Amino acid sequence: MSTTISNSFSRRAFLRTSSLAGGGMLIGFNLFTACKNEAKMPVDIASLNFNDFNAFIKIADNGMVTIYSPNPEIGQGVKTSMPMIIAEELDVPWDEVHVEQGILNTKDYTRQVAGGSQSIRHGWDALRQTGATAKQMLINAAAAKWGVDASECTASGGVITNAKGETLGYGDVVKEAAILDIPDEVALKDPKDYTIIGTDAGNVDIDKIVTGKPLFGLDYKTDGMVIAAVLRPPAFGKKLESFDDSSVRKMEGVIDVIRFGDFKGGGDKIAVLANTTWQAMKAKEALSAEWSDGTPMESTSNHDKLLTDLLDGTSFNTLRKDGDVEKAFRNADQVVERTYESPFLPHNCMEPMNFYADVSANKIHLVGPIQTPERTAARVAELLERNSEEVHLEMSRMGGGFGRRLYGDFVMEAAEISHLSKKPVKVVYSREDDMSAGIYRPAIKYRIKAALKDGKISGYHLKEASINSNMYGLIPNFFPAGALENYQVDVAKYDSNITTGAWRAPYTNFLSFAEQSFFDEIAETLEIDPVQMRLDMLQKVKGTTDERIQYSAERMEDVINLAVEKSGYRNPKDGVYQGFCAYYCHNTHVAEVADVVIENNEPVVKKVTVAVDCGIVVNPLGALNQIEGGVVDGVGHSMYGNFTFKDGAPEMNNYDRYRLIRMKEAPKVETHFVKNTLSPTGLGEPTLPPAGAAVSIAMKKATGNRVYRQPFVDNMVEKEIIG
Numbered sequence: 001m002s003t004t005i006s007n008s009f010s011r012r013a014f015l016r017t018s019s020l021a022g023g024g025m026l027i028g029f030n031l032f033t034a035c036k037n038e039a040k041m042p043v044d045i046a047s048l049n050f051n052d053f054n055a056f057i058k059i060a061d062n063g064m065v066t067i068y069s070p071n072p073e074i075g076q077g078v079k080t081s082m083p084m085i086i087a088e089e090l091d092v093p094w095d096e097v098h099v100e101q102g103i104l105n106t107k108d109y110t111r112q113v114a115g116g117s118q119s120i121r122h123g124w125d126a127l128r129q130t131g132a133t134a135k136q137m138l139i140n141a142a143a144a145k146w147g148v149d150a151s152e153c154t155a156s157g158g159v160i161t162n163a164k165g166e167t168l169g170y171g172d173v174v175k176e177a178a179i180l181d182i183p184d185e186v187a188l189k190d191p192k193d194y195t196i197i198g199t200d201a202g203n204v205d206i207d208k209i210v211t212g213k214p215l216f217g218l219d220y221k222t223d224g225m226v227i228a229a230v231l232r233p234p235a236f237g238k239k240l241e242s243f244d245d246s247s248v249r250k251m252e253g254v255i256d257v258i259r260f261g262d263f264k265g266g267g268d269k270i271a272v273l274a275n276t277t278w279q280a281m282k283a284k285e286a287l288s289a290e291w292s293d294g295t296p297m298e299s300t301s302n303h304d305k306l307l308t309d310l311l312d313g314t315s316f317n318t319l320r321k322d323g324d325v326e327k328a329f330r331n332a333d334q335v336v337e338r339t340y341e342s343p344f345l346p347h348n349c350m351e352p353m354n355f356y357a358d359v360s361a362n363k364i365h366l367v368g369p370i371q372t373p374e375r376t377a378a379r380v381a382e383l384l385e386r387n388s389e390e391v392h393l394e395m396s397r398m399g400g401g402f403g404r405r406l407y408g409d410f411v412m413e414a415a416e417i418s419h420l421s422k423k424p425v426k427v428v429y430s431r432e433d434d435m436s437a438g439i440y441r442p443a444i445k446y447r448i449k450a451a452l453k454d455g456k457i458s459g460y461h462l463k464e465a466s467i468n469s470n471m472y473g474l475i476p477n478f479f480p481a482g483a484l485e486n487y488q489v490d491v492a493k494y495d496s497n498i499t500t501g502a503w504r505a506p507y508t509n510f511l512s513f514a515e516q517s518f519f520d521e522i523a524e525t526l527e528i529d530p531v532q533m534r535l536d537m538l539q540k541v542k543g544t545t546d547e548r549i550q551y552s553a554e555r556m557e558d559v560i561n562l563a564v565e566k567s568g569y570r571n572p573k574d575g576v577y578q579g580f581c582a583y584y585c586h587n588t589h590v591a592e593v594a595d596v597v598i599e600n601n602e603p604v605v606k607k608v609t610v611a612v613d614c615g616i617v618v619n620p621l622g623a624l625n626q627i628e629g630g631v632v633d634g635v636g637h638s639m640y641g642n643f644t645f646k647d648g649a650p651e652m653n654n655y656d657r658y659r660l661i662r663m664k665e666a667p668k669v670e671t672h673f674v675k676n677t678l679s680p681t682g683l684g685e686p687t688l689p690p691a692g693a694a695v696s697i698a699m700k701k702a703t704g705n706r707v708y709r710q711p712f713v714d715n716m717v718e719k720e721i722i723g
Helices: 078-090 119-146 174-178 206-211 277-286 300-312 325-330 373-383 409-421 431-436 508-526 530-539 553-567 620-640 688-703
Strands: 014-020 024-029 057-059 065-069 097-101 154-156 159-161 167-169 226-231 238-244 254-260 269-274 288-293 317-322 334-342 354-359 364-368 391-395 425-428 444-453 456-467 487-494 577-585 588-599 602-613 668-673
Touching (some): 057 119, 078 097, 078 119, 119 154, 119 167, 119 174, 226 277, 269 277, 300 334, 300 444, 300 456, 300 487, 334 508, 354 409, 364 373, 364 409, 409 425, 444 508, 456 508, 508 530, 508 620, 530 553, 530 577, 553 577, 553 588, 553 602, 553 668, 577 688, 588 688, 602 620, 602 688, 620 688
Parallel strands (some): 065 097, 226 425, 364 391, 456 487
Antiparallel strands (some): 024 057, 057 065, 238 288, 254 269, 317 487, 334 444, 354 364, 354 425, 444 456, 588 602
């Protein structure tokens, strides 16, 4: 669920217990990730005296439980699913659990990151142990109170029972439990005994979301806060020469106009500070500024040629090479080569970038939506030449992230403006700011070549040419690595002044379309079934000793068979054209079948059947939300997403020119899980990459035309695609 950075899990999971005045117990744990939860409470949480605390679990004397979540919530559902894991092992009723968002706390928490669909995967063991340890401490306290051995006691539903049938609630023993030693080992539940994990739980923030209660960064307000709208260079490569703010300073509500961008008061940006967002944005529009050329003004047409030249060149970094690829091509009966192209894409979070900063002599107070709070806080401290201990960062819920909020540029702006103005400031982007001063998915081209010999793939060579960066090192070890004897992946990049970065399912979001479409075309060329071709290739990976291989052939086979069965792929209905894709990324195996029909002489995507192996499904309802969202996002951006530059400036800066999928165009998504008891993996990203490939293959069957470039609507030979 979200995109990235991974650290090895620390076994130093338990930090401290402490007694709380007023009848509460605080149990602090150092988890690898986060845990959050909030459910309707039978009592008013505000009326309970938990006192100050700084960890993960606290229990009031009436048995109510609060779980603190250190990780950011970007809509991937960790604020619901991660507390479910703790509550399961703690053995408390789900409706007696409350969740609060933790602040940035590098002492007690690790990996406070939302990215790479890693939160559940990396938090699974630590979260379970957190709940189980707390439960055991409560049992030990009850046993001591009764004067019996703890082995004679059990706990369930927040109640401890001894062999005589006597009971004590968790709240009855919290004070005693707080002073006990933390047990070295605790028993974890068998999955067959789960009562919370595997059941549907609604979004714990849903009431606040639908009623408009303060929750997001844009909702945050504090006394004395001013709004900053920022005028940034109109194109990548432009530099600020001068500006005239004399008339702007006279506008209603305007407080100050500040040039910034290098901490000392210079730079290439201008901040307009005003009492309200509207006043600040209108004043920014009225600013008169002169700009000069700094670095070259780049255009999409130039990028197209540059990437092609890279593919035609010889300067590559080889990420993986198996066998003798050159020999395979020399001896081939036939060589098939195709080039696939994708554009830049903005992130388009529903909530534009924003952040609050109050920089004072003793403290840097930061509040807002950020996926990387620790790294961002460190960057702010470095920028302002302050100690990192002076930074206090609070995270709000995010109205979308998709990788954009991994980058704290908007936080840096807020901190610098507050530092220069000596005021508490909230920077707020407009939609135009968000799209024209963003960090984009890089434009990429893939050239894939296959050697065919005796009706099989005897050699495979993938080349990537990308703007600014290349695929991360694990991707060359995804399928078909290990399935082909002669296999090579090469990458090259062009360094651009246009800022690029992670975009939901980095690199695989387009690579899946390119690679899986290519496999379909190879199967067509060889006149073999594309599904069976993949199944046959997977047989070569089973039992591999190659530790580089990232995927499981057996788990991939399972999702393929499940998707084929549930979609009716072997026996499609009349008039239904189906495209198949199987893909592994972010530790999860997925297979998808897209159904396309012709309506009014146009191809329409009606349905996508999805088979997923993500291990244990913690919250099925939340999992479905992530799966369906990923599919719709993948279909929509493959069909419609296009973002171009001319002379360094984006040619699209709002939704009047940037096409997103409409609600009426979204296909039905039918999801099926492979059931097992393996540790859970991510879901925020893995269903997006296969969607574009499945749709493009179905479109080929429906129209006879293959697409090699995204967006599909601009590159179909004959038919326009609607979803």
